[in-house]
Amino acid sequence: MSATDPRLALGILGVGHFGRFHALKAAANPRVRLAGLHDADQARVAAVAAETGTIPLDAAALVAVSDAVIIAAPTRFHFALAEAALSAGKHVFIEKPIAATLAEADALIALATGRGRVLQVGHIERFSAAFRAVTSAPAGGQALSWDAVRAAPFRPRSLDVSVVLDLMIHDIDLVLELAGGEPEAIEAVGSAVASDHPDFAVARLRFAGGRAAVLTASRVSLAMERRLRVLGTEGEMSVNFLDRSLAVLRRGGAEPVATMPGSGIDRATWTDHDSLEAEQAAFVAACLDGAPVVVDGAAGRRALKVALAVEAAIRAG
Numbered sequence: 001m002s003a004t005d006p007r008l009a010l011g012i013l014g015v016g017h018f019g020r021f022h023a024l025k026a027a028a029n030p031r032v033r034l035a036g037l038h039d040a041d042q043a044r045v046a047a048v049a050a051e052t053g054t055i056p057l058d059a060a061a062l063v064a065v066s067d068a069v070i071i072a073a074p075t076r077f078h079f080a081l082a083e084a085a086l087s088a089g090k091h092v093f094i095e096k097p098i099a100a101t102l103a104e105a106d107a108l109i110a111l112a113t114g115r116g117r118v119l120q121v122g123h124i125e126r127f128s129a130a131f132r133a134v135t136s137a138p139a140g141g142q143a144l145s146w147d148a149v150r151a152a153p154f155r156p157r158s159l160d161v162s163v164v165l166d167l168m169i170h171d172i173d174l175v176l177e178l179a180g181g182e183p184e185a186i187e188a189v190g191s192a193v194a195s196d197h198p199d200f201a202v203a204r205l206r207f208a209g210g211r212a213a214v215l216t217a218s219r220v221s222l223a224m225e226r227r228l229r230v231l232g233t234e235g236e237m238s239v240n241f242l243d244r245s246l247a248v249l250r251r252g253g254a255e256p257v258a259t260m261p262g263s264g265i266d267r268a269t270w271t272d273h274d275s276l277e278a279e280q281a282a283f284v285a286a287c288l289d290g291a292p293v294v295v296d297g298a299a300g301r302r303a304l305k306v307a308l309a310v311e312a313a314i315r316a317g
Contacts, residue, residue, distance in 0.1 A: 014073030121300030
């Protein structure tokens with residue numbers, strides 16, 4: 001961003017599977033000037049640079065020419081890359097999880113606060129049409145329990161972390177947002193199947209007031225599955241994210257509610273939008289306009305704290 005170019009100069013650190021999509025969105029965003037890309041895989045970064053009309057740079061050079069960076073590298077590199085960018089006065093977006101440890105997360109939050117820079121964490125589900133549908137159509141009354149399942153067939157990526165930090169952390173973040181607080185107790189089981197880390201896990205989170213959540217995640221499943229069930233004092237909501245269906249059964253009614261005025265839901269469904277585009281647009285707005293950060297460092301830390309506690313419970317059990 002300069003006096004002659006009001007666009008955000010944005011660099012992408014890491015152009016693997018998800019980083020490439022970030023680069024494509026940034027290249028198409030009229031509020032962004034894609035400053036360059038960095039990745040340890042030289043052939044990969046050259047290919048994505050050609051695809052997006054930008055250039056490969058080493059990490060330090062890319063940070064130097066950018067106003068902000070998106071970090072989509074493996075988790076073990078999050079802290080070093082983010083610390084360097086924040087120390088240089090750059091805004092930072094980090095794909096989930098925010099870091100590998102809570103100490104690293106705390107250091108990044110403190111650094112961003114001290115430098116007055118944006119720190120956003122990539123919990124993309126917060127920007128999905130599905131989550132907006134869920135929050136617009138509560139089951140009624142007080143939610144008492146959440147049951148979330150996120151399963152996918154095996155793919156040889158993100159195997160440097162467990163399924164908890166790879167997949168379950170999405171639902172951890174959503175449940176923490178819906179519950180409005182952190183759990184008081186955590187129990188979990190899981191096992192490694194195709195990697196050196198747990199590839200499936202089931203966690204039970206107990207919240208104040210007797211509320212509970214059961215989260216199931218697998219990256220060695222026979223088929224894709226993505227659903228959420230919410231039980232409340234006034235009824236039940238059941239959501240299938242894959243076929244975009246939502247049904248609410250309220251106390252006093254025998255049929256699911258098909259249309260809820262003002263919720264944006266028509267016939268128990270919703271219209272999908274590009275969640276990554278919405279997430280990246282929110283980051284750009286925070287950097288250029290001072291808009292509130294939807295998923296800030298504190299939110300990323302909360303999700304990481306619970307995810308690490310789930311991993312600890314798996315090891316203990």
